[in-house]
Amino acid sequence: MYFRVNCLRKSIKLCRNYSYQLNQERITDFPNSHVTKGVAEHWNNVWNKKNDFYGPENSSFKMILPPPNVTGALHLGHGYTVTIQDVLARWNRMNGNTVTWIPGIDHGGIATQVVVEKYLLATKGLKKNDISKEEFSNELEKWKCQKENIINQQLKYLGASLDWSKEYYTMSKEHNNAVNEAFLILHNRGLLYRKNDLVNWSPALQSTISDIEVDTIDINKKTYLSLPGYNKKITFGEIYDVGFKVKDSNDEIIVSTTRIESMHGDTAIAVNPDDLRYCHLIGKQVYHPLRDIFIPIIGDKEVKINYGTGALKITPGHSRIDLEFAQKHNLQIIQVINEDGLMNENTKSYVGLPRYIARQKILDELTNIGALKEIKDHPMTIPICSRTGDIIEYIIKEQWFLNMKNMSLNAIDAVNNKQLIIDPPKYKKLWFERLDNIKDWCISRQLSWGHKIPAYNCYNNNESYWIVAKNYEDALKLCQIKYGNNFNIKQDCDVLDTWFSAGLLPMTTLGWPNKTYKNNYPLSLMETGHDILIYWVARMVMLCNELTGKLPFNEILLHGILCDSDGKKMSKSLGNVINPEWIINGITIDNLQNETIQNFNNGIINEQELKRANIVNLKNFPDGIPECGIDALRLTFCSLDIKNERVNFDVNECKTNKRFCNKIWQACKFVLLVTDDKQVTKPQVLSSTDRWILSKMSLMIYLVNENIQQRYFHRAVLAIKQFFYYEFCDFYLEATKLGLASDDKNIVDSHKWTMIKCLEVSLRTLSPFMPYLSDDLYSRLEKKLPGFLKITSLNEATYPTSKELDNNRDEKLEEKFDDVIKIVQSMRNILNHINKKFISSVDIIIDDEDDFKFYKANQDFIVSTSRINNLKICKTSDYKEQQDGIYTKECGCQIRYYLTDNNVVNQLKENVLNKRLKVEEKLNKLLDKLSTKKYIDITLEEEKLKNNEKVKTLQLELEKYPKFL
Known part of the structure; x- marks a missing residue:
């Protein structure tokens, strides 16, 4: 019933109703709706051609992307992390900070070795022991190259504004040299030692594993479990x-x-x-x-x-x-x-x-x-190897250990002294508990894939001795000093825990151990999931602080674990993992099932996981997943409260956000229709409607900047939607119709200047969240609308601030318009009960003199946004009573609707009374329940708050029903 700027055809029809010229020629090259195909490729080419966007030296804001393992393609959780970091990178860049955001790939240690073993068995029928070490290493290297290329393409496709000139790989020659250097320094300081001690051992992997690779199963009674290597289930509990x-x-x-x-x-x-x-x-x-x-x-x-x-x-x-x-x-x-x-x-x-x-x-x-x-x-808690499903055995084995005591105390002090900020702060408790009780770290792994430990066993017939050296040549010289020429030398065949090399990344990605690293070290921020706070983030803090004397970053931002819409963590075992491309490009249910079968054929998932994934796909996506585009996916990520421990992702929200993308597109198209090529300068006097929307935009900009600064992206997105979707499109653009059709040049210019200003600022505001849509629209509009910057990309633009808009907040005006909008909403609600053609006229009756003057001055706003033309605004003292109609009360006003037919009044009365009775019955039943002694005494406060909200909702619903004169 009212203007929603959802499609061009409706916009044109509504505009013609107000009899002003539409500039059709301005939209001949403007597609009818938001198009996503090919947009990412085009803008990635533009962004990556201008290296100064992403690769400045001596940056003021520096991050590294937590390196994805080369186990496979990126999943939705990776896309979530990438989007959070990219918003921060783009926002900082547009705020005048030089930004370095470094991409990289992790070799993945155990995870990659296991997945390649499964792949070889599934596709070639080969076990690791069936081929030589060299052949297996070649298979690992081929896998790494293939997956690295896929991952990097995915990162670019997601819009990640990374500095690719600084890309790293945790098994590169440079990184390996840095790992060896770190091992040598720590050993020389007496922090690394070798001893027999109890370790987590995976018999299936034939390796020690870290705590993060140990899952647990809690059982309460006798239970049968399937284990690798056993034909029958084994009894536990x-x-x-x-x-x-x-x-x-x-x-x-x-x-x-x-x-x-x-x-x-x-x-x-x-x-x-x-x-x-x-x-x-x-x-x-x-x-x-x-x-x-x-x-x-x-x-x-x-x-x-x-x-x-x-x-x-x-x-x-x-x-x-x-x-x-x-x-x-x-x-x-x-x-x-x-x-x-x-x-x-x-x-x-x-x-x-x-x-x-x-x-x-x-x-x-x-x-x-x-x-x-x-x-x-x-009851038992059973430790399971997350990679193989085997039960962990605790055995004593001679391994390399790192003394963590003093390093952990320094990490605790850094947080206590506020040199290191953990956000959200609730994770400080975990930080203190785990680091205060830390054990020495076993860093040896018995794998084929990883950094060889730079330690050499030097021995003769009488004794043996371990030597730590950067390379074989240095070890040989040290052995000769100790034994002369009567010795044998052999490098430790174990590799280092992946977390050891990953713990050095804030230094090594910036050039350590070369002294040039000091030009960029430390990073500004470490953003990652809270589940690896201790396993990775704490180790980075401890290792880097020990090796450089400085913390690797001053702020830790932790996001929640991405779960499905039911709150279940996304995992292969549950069959609910979603590939970002399925949402971006859309996928049919048949192709979705085929993707799952392909994963099974490649050994990535087992038969049980295949069955479960197929069931989950059919349940959640019976019609497949529609194409939503990258911007809609990114906006959905940003609409989540990233600081929650678990964050539920719903594909349906992507569909909603795609509609928002189209809303933005259609709003831009509408503005093109009602403007021309003439330069419009800011009028001396702006209409109250224009001053109101500019004030609301100033508020939006303040809220967005404040909430990005505080890392509350969901609040920033909410502020953007409140402004653009609701205030700008739903009310402001509709409210300008009569003004644009008037003969008052000042009003026309006021509206045109304001709507162009709002579009220009809004697209800059949206840019970090929805970079493709923002750049695509901005590049189209800057050719046709005055006030747009002549730039290659919004990467070159500044981010809007309230100061830029001359801090033009007018809170009193906003309050007045808030009441006007409530009145309009009340009128729209009436139109849900009765067809507009049965309404002969509407009177708004007001007591307050100031309100009367304000509503009278903004009568066009009310008429345009309510779509009720025959409307009068009257003072109570001058109003003459009429009969046969309905009325509502809102903001101290009485709104009376006079109908063309008494039969309509009677029918409406019957319908409304029936609906009211149902709501009243529901409300009274709830109030009776809430007043019982049992409820008051034993109900939890959380439940009471929920029920109180239900009462308020029902009461508000009752107020919406019209009353009869």
């Missing part, structure tokens, strides 16, 4: 009570354990000295039913009296807690499970059995000798 007889006594200690398979490694039974059940047994021995020896009973206050039976068997070779007990009490350390997950020679007859097959046989043996007392359901 049980605890076993085993009896240990006390030597030279009739006493027996019952010990509860969930790890029967490691019992051959037991070296003691521990009890709490305050436990009256066992304290008299401390110092005695018990007979071990499997090892056929006696082991000691020790006392330790760390043993929990109320956990299990209160007696704890100590198996230091396979438990971190037990290892600490063993070191404290000088107990023997025995390892009974090998690196391949098979039982070793310390388990007697069980040698060579897989650990969970051995478990059942051990249970059978304990049952036969009467040592197994009971089996019960028991």
Whole structure:
């Protein structure tokens, strides 16, 4: 019923109703609607040809893009990160800051090796051991080159304004030299050492893994799990009570354990000295039913009296807690499970059995000798290798470790002293907790893919010695100094944890260890997901601060984990991962399923994941995904509160934002239609309608800048939509119709100058969020509208500020127009109940003299935006009562609608009364519930707040219904 600037045809029709000339020739080369095809390619060529956009030296704002692993193409989570950083880069650039934003690729360590192994098995039937190390390395390198090219194209396609001249790769020669240099410095400072210690071990990978690669499964009772390498499901979620007889006594200690398979490694039974059940047994021995020896009973206050039976068997070779007990009490350390997950020679007859097959046989043996007392359901947290699905084994292995204590204290102090800002600040608690209790970092990995550890074992017949050196030649010289010519030398065959090389990136991407890095170091900001705050961000802070004496950045911005519309984290296992291109270009359901099948054929997902993905696709996208374009996708990302822990992404929001893109397009087209080539200067006197929209635009600009500064992108987007979608398109453009059709040149010029100004400023405001649409429209309009800058791209423009608009806020005027808009909205609401053709006239009756004058002066605004022509504004004192109609009340005014037919009034009355009764019934039912004592006493405050909002909503709905005269 009212103007929405959604399509050109409707705009033209409405304009002709007001009888003024439309300049059709100005839109002959302007497409009918927003077109996305080919736009990205065109503007990427423009942007990347002008290197000064993205590659200045000595920048005032510097970031690195968290490097995607070369495991595959970018998913939606990557697009989310890229968009957040690109908005900051573009906004800073337009605010006069020189910006360096550095792209890069991470070799991915374990992740890449695993995915390439799966690919070779799925496509060629080859296992890693079927080919030579050199052949496998070549396969890894081919995979890396292919995926790197895809990733870089995706980044450019997403509009990322990166400085490609500074692109890095974490396995490049330069980066490898920097990694070796860092290792050498840390070793020389006594921070790197080699020792036997307990590590996370993946038998399937045959490697140590970091904590971030360990997932957990929580179970509450007996549960069967499928594990790689086992034909049958394995039982978990049980605890076993085993009896240990006390030597030279009739006493027996019952010990509860969930790890029967490691019992051959037991070296003691521990009890709490305050436990009256066992304290008299401390110092005695018990007979071990499997090892056929006696082991000691020790006392330790760390043993929990109320956990299990209160007696704890100590198996230091396979438990971190037990290892600490063993070191404290000088107990023997025995390892009974090998690196391949098979039982070793310390388990007697069980040698060579897989650990969970051995478990059942051990249970059978304990049952036969009467040592197994009971089996019960028991809650467990099971550590799983995220790469293989295998269960982690804790084993003692000689590895390289990095001493983290002092580095972590410095990182804690930096946050406490506010040298380092963490945003959102709620993550400071995690920072303090994890760094205050940090353990030394095992940085060795037993992989084919990664940085070889720059350490060399130098040995002869009598002794061996580890030498750390940048390269083989330096190691050789050091060995000769120690042993002369009588020695052998061999480089450590392990590689470094990927997080070690990634932890150096703020330095290495800026040139470290060359001294030139100081010209650009440190970075301004580190933006990434909160899930890797400790695993990556903290390690960057600790390593870079240790190696340079300076923090690598002063601000950490953490975004939430991207989830689907149901709040589930996007993952292959859940089948809900979305490729950005599917949203940008659209995809049919058949092609969506074919993409999933292709991933299965390439070994990227397994059969179970394939089935789940197909089910999810059919449920969420039965008709496929429509083409939404890059700008709509970016705006959807920015509409999310990035500081929430979990951020729900809904593809339907992309569809809505595509419509917003088209709204902007049609608004620009409309302005072209009602203007001409004549230069319009700012009139001496602007109409109240123009002053109002300029004031609203000034407010919008203030809110957008303030919220980008505070990293609340969703609030900035909300301010933009409130202004452009609602105030500018829905009200202002409609309100100018009568003025543009008038003979008053000042009014016409006032409207034309203002609408052009609003468009020009709005496109600059939108640019960081929607760069393709903004540049495309700006380049078209600058050729035809005065007041637009003659520039290649909005990258060259300045970002709007309130100061630029002479701080032309007029809050009193805004308040007045807020009331006018409420009145118009009330009138529009009436038109939802009754067809406009049945309304003969409308009277707005006002008490207040000032309000009367204001509404009278802006009667054209009300007429144009309400689309009700026969409208009068009257003072209460001068108004003569009439009958047969309906009325509403709004902002101290009574709005009376007189209808052409009494039958219409009666029919409307019946319809409205029925609807009112339903709402009133719903409201009263809710109010009755909220007034009960039970509700008041036990309902949570959060639930009460939700219900109070429901009450307000229903009350507002009632107020919208018309009343009858």
